[in-house]
Ligand code: SF4
Ligand code: SF4
């Protein structure tokens with residue numbers, strides 16, 4: 584049954600404390616319970632920013648390259664039902680000043696018919712494509728997959744019929760909790776297959792890439808050089824900001840788009 588609007592308002596109030604709540608999942612019994620209630624069956628992929636793909640050196644046939652946003656476009660074209668939220672509740676809750684509060688989540692699949700219509704609107708394929716383009720132009724990064732948390736708070740009956748697309752920012756997005764969650768939950772949010780990000784010898788240690796750029800806090804200065812840890816989700820945002828072009832993003836798997844599509848196709852039925 585569709586959740587009443589007050590439910591969403593209540594959820595927004597928990598946002599300022601979300602990091603603390605996420606940390607509690609490291610207590611084993613709490614982690615298991617939260618996983619069961621809100622993340623069971625999840626599988627979510629960060630789509631690397633399109634603009635970074637041409638720098639890849641490791642795939643020989645550049646003409647054959649397809650862009651990460653094509654994963655999203657595939658599902659928008661496949662789905663019969665699309666729903667765009669009126670606002671991004673993460674950015675709205677924290678009164679985000681850096682990224683648009685009105686570019687909210689996109690949901691697809693029959694599950695959207697259960698969402699309270701006052702939270703957003705049913706849109707056409709064209710409107711969904713336009714929305715996702717606006718999100719990329721605003722510097723937001725897509726996350727796409729199955730997310731039980733959305734099924735629960737939106738009151739969707741069948742999670743197999745709800746595909747979530749978050750348009751993530753580095754300051755307010757819910758998914759910033761990933762590094763502090765218990766690994767049993769955080770491991771469900773992954774980068775695209777074959778995406779590798781590394782700091783090269785061109786790094787001069789200016790620190791630009793470490794300041795409010797990475798939403799999973801995966802890049803830090805170690806001595807006089809930036810270093811990327813295992814939390815990296817391959818979004819590529821740090822690559823874009825480095826004034827020395829010292830961060831290299833490569834894609835070592837030519838099938839990276841097909842694999843992302845296959846992964847999600849198995850989990851969510853968007854017909
Ligand atoms: S999940 Fe992403 S798009 Fe959705 S409300 Fe949060 S930041 Fe906004
Ligand atoms: S922005 Fe570039 S040069 Fe500066 S610390 Fe990061 S990787 Fe190094």
Ligand code: SF4
Pocket residue numbers: 780796797798799800801802811814815816817818819820821822
């Ligand atoms: S380290 Fe760079 S590529 Fe990896 S998640 Fe952070 S900003 Fe994105």
